[in-house]
Each structure stands twice: as structure tokens, then as C-alpha cells.
Amino acid sequence: MPHAAGADVENQINVHGFHVCPGVLRTFTKTDMIMKIESVKEGAIVRLSIAHFKPEQTEKVESMLNNEFKNHVAPAVKRLRGHIGFYVGIDKEKFTMSNVSFWEAKDDALQMATLKEMADMRATFKELGIEFNDMTNHDILWML
Numbered sequence: 001m002p003h004a005a006g007a008d009v010e011n012q013i014n015v016h017g018f019h020v021c022p023g024v025l026r027t028f029t030k031t032d033m034i035m036k037i038e039s040v041k042e043g044a045i046v047r048l049s050i051a052h053f054k055p056e057q058t059e060k061v062e063s064m065l066n067n068e069f070k071n072h073v074a075p076a077v078k079r080l081r082g083h084i085g086f087y088v089g090i091d092k093e094k095f096t097m098s099n100v101s102f103w104e105a106k107d108d109a110l111q112m113a114t115l116k117e118m119a120d121m122r123a124t125f126k127e128l129g130i131e132f133n134d135m136t137n138h139d140i141l142w143m144l
Contacts, residue, residue: 041104043104043105043106043139044084044102044103044104044105044140045102045103045104045105045106045108045109045137045138045139045140046100046101046102046103046137046138046140047100047101047102047103047109047112047135047136047137047138048098048099048100048135048136048138049098049099049100049132049133049135050096050097050098050132050133051096051097051098051125051130051131051132051133052094052095052096052130052131052133053095053096053097053128053129053130053131054095054129055095057095057128057129057130058090058092058095060128061090061097061125061128061130062090062092064124064125065088065090065097068121068124069088069121070088072117072120072121073115073117073118073121074086075117076115076116076117076118077101077112077115077117077118080108080111080112080115081104081108081111082103082104082105082107082108082109082111083101083102083103083108084101084102084103084104085101085102086099086100086101086102087099087100087101097130106137106139109137110137112135113135
């Protein structure tokens with residue numbers, strides 16, 4: 001399976017066919033990421049955003065995620081209260097892009113629903129015909 005252009009393959013994590021590149025929004029090694037996730041406390045939330053694109057848009061979507069999306073959204077997300085981690089992935093076989101974020105509490109995760117930079121990028125992707133599922137916020141029940 002192809003890897004994100006220019007990404008450090010050693011530090012990518014393959015989760016159910018997605019190549020999750022921690023460096024897209026933050027620079028993490030696998031050890032750093034595990035330590036960060038292990039610090040998640042009771043009441044923490046994982047927020048999921050999934051969108052689908054046409055096969056012929058794969059290269060453009062990947063480029064946008066690694067450039068415009070990263071540059072526009074990352075600084076804003078880093079400033080939000082309760083932010084634990086934010087990961088961006090692309091599944092080139094199922095033509096799906098995702099972001100997964102971890103938050104200390106549900107109110108913290110809900111900040112993403114009104115984040116201007118995120119809304120701006122969502123509108124940009126929608127103009128390309130990319131279809132988004134509803135965002136979901138999940139209580140973390142357990143983890144390995």
C-alpha cells in the first residue's frame with residue numbers, strides 16, 4: 001500500500017488500511033504517541049471525521065491534507081482547550097480521508113464543531129464534491 005508522500009514510513013502507523021501520519025499535525029514518534037495516548041484520563045473523548053472522495057481525486061486530496069489542511073487547521077487545533085492529539089489519515093483503496101482527535105472532555109471535543117479554520121477547510125473539500133459523514137464524539141471505554 002502506498003505511503004503519504006515524503007512521510008517517514010518508519011513512524012507511520014497502519015490502522016485498518018489507513019496510514020496515520022502523526023507528523024501531519026504534530027511531530028511524534030510511535031513511543032511519543034503511545035505515551036500521549038496512555039495519558040488519556042477517564043472521561044476522555046475520541047472525535048471522528050470521515051469523508052469520501054472520487055478515485056481520481058486521491059492525489060489532490062492527499063496533497064491538500066498535507067498542505068492546505070495542515071497549514072490552516074493545525075495551529076488552530078493546537079490552541080484548543082483539552083487537546084490531546086490529532087491525526088489525519090487517507091485510505092487510498094477505499095477513497096476515504098479521516099481525522100481522529102483525542103480530547104480531555106466532551107466539551108473540549110465540541111470546540112471542533114465551531115472552529116472557523118476547520119469549517120473553512122470542510123467547505124473547500126465540499127466544493128470538490130467530497131462527502132462527509134456526520135462527525136461523532138465517542139466516550140473512550142477502554143484501550144490497549
